[in-house]
Amino acid sequence: MRFLLITHLQNARQSIRANRMRSFLTMLGITIGVASITTILALSAGANQIVGSQIDALGGNIAVVRPGTLSESLEEEVSNLTSAQFASSSLTKYDLKTIRETPHVEASAPLMVLKSTAQSGERAVINTPIVATTQELALISDLKLEEGEFLDPDLAHPTAVIGTQLAVDLLGTDQAVGRTIKVKDQSFTVVGVLSRTNDPINYNNIDFDNALIVTTDSGETLNRGINAIQQINIKADSVTHLNTIVVSLNKALLKNHYGQPDFSILTGEQIAQPTGRIFTAIAGVSVAIAAISLLVGGIGIMNIMLVNVAERTREIGIRKALGATNSDIVYQFLIESLVLSIFGGVFGYLLGYGIAFSVSMLLTFDAVFTWEIAGIALGLSVVTGVMFGIYPAARAARKDPIAALRHYN
Numbered sequence: 001m002r003f004l005l006i007t008h009l010q011n012a013r014q015s016i017r018a019n020r021m022r023s024f025l026t027m028l029g030i031t032i033g034v035a036s037i038t039t040i041l042a043l044s045a046g047a048n049q050i051v052g053s054q055i056d057a058l059g060g061n062i063a064v065v066r067p068g069t070l071s072e073s074l075e076e077e078v079s080n081l082t083s084a085q086f087a088s089s090s091l092t093k094y095d096l097k098t099i100r101e102t103p104h105v106e107a108s109a110p111l112m113v114l115k116s117t118a119q120s121g122e123r124a125v126i127n128t129p130i131v132a133t134t135q136e137l138a139l140i141s142d143l144k145l146e147e148g149e150f151l152d153p154d155l156a157h158p159t160a161v162i163g164t165q166l167a168v169d170l171l172g173t174d175q176a177v178g179r180t181i182k183v184k185d186q187s188f189t190v191v192g193v194l195s196r197t198n199d200p201i202n203y204n205n206i207d208f209d210n211a212l213i214v215t216t217d218s219g220e221t222l223n224r225g226i227n228a229i230q231q232i233n234i235k236a237d238s239v240t241h242l243n244t245i246v247v248s249l250n251k252a253l254l255k256n257h258y259g260q261p262d263f264s265i266l267t268g269e270q271i272a273q274p275t276g277r278i279f280t281a282i283a284g285v286s287v288a289i290a291a292i293s294l295l296v297g298g299i300g301i302m303n304i305m306l307v308n309v310a311e312r313t314r315e316i317g318i319r320k321a322l323g324a325t326n327s328d329i330v331y332q333f334l335i336e337s338l339v340l341s342i343f344g345g346v347f348g349y350l351l352g353y354g355i356a357f358s359v360s361m362l363l364t365f366d367a368v369f370t371w372e373i374a375g376i377a378l379g380l381s382v383v384t385g386v387m388f389g390i391y392p393a394a395r396a397a398r399k400d401p402i403a404a405l406r407h408y409n
Contacts, residue, residue, distance in 0.1 A: 030298075111204065294384055
């Protein structure tokens with residue numbers, strides 16, 4: 001058996017070397033497909049990892065309350081991230097009051113987010129994340145200031161804190177304290193500039209470098225007087241008290257909502273789940289698109305193997321006349337198909353590794369490569385080789401040896 005395998009491999013090598021350009025073009029489809037899938041999976045894993053590391057860095061005393069349950073549809077989560085107005089929510093001011101009155105809660109901050117156009121003079125930045133919150137957000141999410149202060153609800157006129165990149169894009173400088181910005185015909189005085197975070201991916205689902213942060217009162221005004229809290233961040237006074245807070249809040253909020261469990265209290269890895277689900281879904285769609293290249297590569301393998309079978313009809317007849325069984329013929333052509341697909345998969349994985357590494361240098365997180373990703377890449381190559389190689393191999397095995405011997409190329 002081992003001898004036969006070595007013989008089949010040697011024959012496969014000779015066949016590939018005899019048709020180098022044809023074999024290269026056949027492997028190219030597999031290579032592109034596997035490279036695309038590897039790149040997408042590696043970048044998706046890196047995005048999910050950075051959210052988890054951010055939560056770990058904040059310590060184990062952070063909890064988040066979100067509307068709906070953990071089984072909410074992905075469409076609703078995406079809608080909350082991209083809505084042009086504050087998304088509807090089951091969370092209320094009364095829930096925020098209940099949270100603040102819960103023992104061992106050190107700080108809590110509501111979050112309402114919309115996308116709108118920020119203007120200053122002749123300049124405007126569309127789709128700017130407008131975040132309505134309180135001063136406690138800086139403490140809970142560890143937001144640092146380059147200058148100024150984090151909101152001032154006591155001032156008579158509306159105030160705002162601006163992200164560094166938004167300040168540069170909108171005002172032409174990061175020295176923005178005292179400048180005026182207009183959103184939906186409402187003017188805000190900048191009282192603080194956030195230090196650059198370089199973390200557009202975080203558990204708050206907010207790119208703070210490009211965001212404009214306003215008070216909750218200003219947020220209600222922008223939202224036509226409607227308070228729509230999309231998230232409440234909570235910081236416990238110690239890690240040991242976090243579970244106690246969660247249990248107490250589950251009971252209290254359930255009472256606020258008249259027994260309807262239309263909210264979720266998340267801790268630890270649960271906080272990153274919605275963001276992770278979004279990246280997983282995006283990666284899934286992207287992988288499906290990339291799989292088309294793999295399908296094209298598989299069809300290419302089938303076509304090249306059918307051509308090989310036609311060209312080597314006489315060889316098949318001679319081998320059968322010398323005692324080769326149908327199984328021997330099937331194994332011969334199936335191994336040739338597998339060799340092409342596996343080599344294409346290996347090159348594709350290496351190419352995907354290089355592309356993901358290069359792309360990650362332009363992003364704020366690193367691509368993550370695991371044995372699982374390597375296994376998926378090579379596994380897809382093997383499956384493609386078998387699926388698209390079995391028909392040509394079976395067709396070769398069915399050839400009549402006498403008719404095959406009469407065949408001339």
